[in-house]
Amino acid sequence: MSSTLIDGFGRKVDYLRLSVTDRCNFRCIYCMSEDMTFLPQEHILSLEEIQRCAELFVANGVRKIRLTGGEPLNRKGIVGLCEKISATPGLKELVMTTNGSQLTKYARPLAAAGVQRLNISLDSLCPKKFKAMTRVGELQHVLDGIQAARQAGFKNVKLNCVVIQGLNDDEVLALTDYAINHQLDITFIEEMPLGNVGRSRATSLFSSDKVRTRLAQHYALLDSTESSGGPARYLRLRDHSATRIGFISPHSHNFCSTCNRVRITVEGKLLLCLGNEHSLDLLTLLRRYPADNAPILERIHSALYNKPEKHHFNSEGEVQILRFMNASGG
Numbered sequence: 001m002s003s004t005l006i007d008g009f010g011r012k013v014d015y016l017r018l019s020v021t022d023r024c025n026f027r028c029i030y031c032m033s034e035d036m037t038f039l040p041q042e043h044i045l046s047l048e049e050i051q052r053c054a055e056l057f058v059a060n061g062v063r064k065i066r067l068t069g070g071e072p073l074n075r076k077g078i079v080g081l082c083e084k085i086s087a088t089p090g091l092k093e094l095v096m097t098t099n100g101s102q103l104t105k106y107a108r109p110l111a112a113a114g115v116q117r118l119n120i121s122l123d124s125l126c127p128k129k130f131k132a133m134t135r136v137g138e139l140q141h142v143l144d145g146i147q148a149a150r151q152a153g154f155k156n157v158k159l160n161c162v163v164i165q166g167l168n169d170d171e172v173l174a175l176t177d178y179a180i181n182h183q184l185d186i187t188f189i190e191e192m193p194l195g196n197v198g199r200s201r202a203t204s205l206f207s208s209d210k211v212r213t214r215l216a217q218h219y220a221l222l223d224s225t226e227s228s229g230g231p232a233r234y235l236r237l238r239d240h241s242a243t244r245i246g247f248i249s250p251h252s253h254n255f256c257s258t259c260n261r262v263r264i265t266v267e268g269k270l271l272l273c274l275g276n277e278h279s280l281d282l283l284t285l286l287r288r289y290p291a292d293n294a295p296i297l298e299r300i301h302s303a304l305y306n307k308p309e310k311h312h313f314n315s316e317g318e319v320q321i322l323r324f325m326n327a328s329g330g
Ligand SMILES: Nc1nc2c(ncn2[C@@H]2O[C@H](COP(=O)(O)OP(=O)(O)OP(=O)(O)O)[C@@H](O)[C@H]2O)c(=O)[nH]1
Pocket: 066, 068, 095, 097, 119, 158, 160, 189, 192, 228, 229, 230, 231, 232, 248, 250, 259, 261, 274, 275, 311, 330
């Protein structure tokens, strides 16, 4: 049983973002509310069900799987899950997005389990500001985690930085210097209006164009057409060839026309679009048809036909999707 996953706009889906938990050891101010509550164990996919989802999607044309969350390294059994998913015939890339704080323990086991690339979130190099943005995080744990990833042999480690006006926009250059000095890529992200995080987003958008303008005052920037299979546009630096600068700009440079991805939340919902509340209840289907993927695949095809053309985020700051980012799979 195999098919190609194509949505109603003719876009081929070959990238699956698999959320393995909604839990996290951080409480980032753009992702969660301070008093976040999490799903009870009985409402989440088991490791075997996550693996089954991965196999089903790879058998139908998915070539890249990104494990995410919540914090994927907070899921018990994550290394074994990576081993199993990375062995799926037909999968080209198993990658992970993490807050990096537990990589001194996990970087080597993840590499050995077949994870090929890590994206690590880092919003500030100032310990106080880092704690303010993550509410609880210790910067040094993440910096140690980044080094552990390099030492474990991960190539193209990419930093993810959500830029918030008045909070960390003054660190764009420092973060870029850090990336250059450690031969890392770095992507600057515009904040998206998911979940009531308990602060107004009305005046905090710092656009990718503003980041670019700041960088252009210090570096010779070169346009590039390369892609990592995700939503980022890249620039190269003339004098620092080991670092790429990415921009993920849902507000200022919409990338939905080239969307190639869907998400599965840890609740077992197939989310067709990050900017939309519609989903297909895979958890119920997986449990109703424990040994037969055909009826599930049929439902996936019908759902895909209704994948929205694009998000409708505006940049005025109101919450537009009730679901929080940690429950959406980033
Ligand atoms: N609007 C929107 N944002 C996305 C989508 N995919 C990823 N992002 C955002 O991009 C940021 C970085 O995502 P990552 O988890 O690093 O994944 P990626 O950018 O696909 O990674 P690469 O494989 O390195 O290209 C996060 O803030 C995501 O929420 C998408 O489909 N739509």
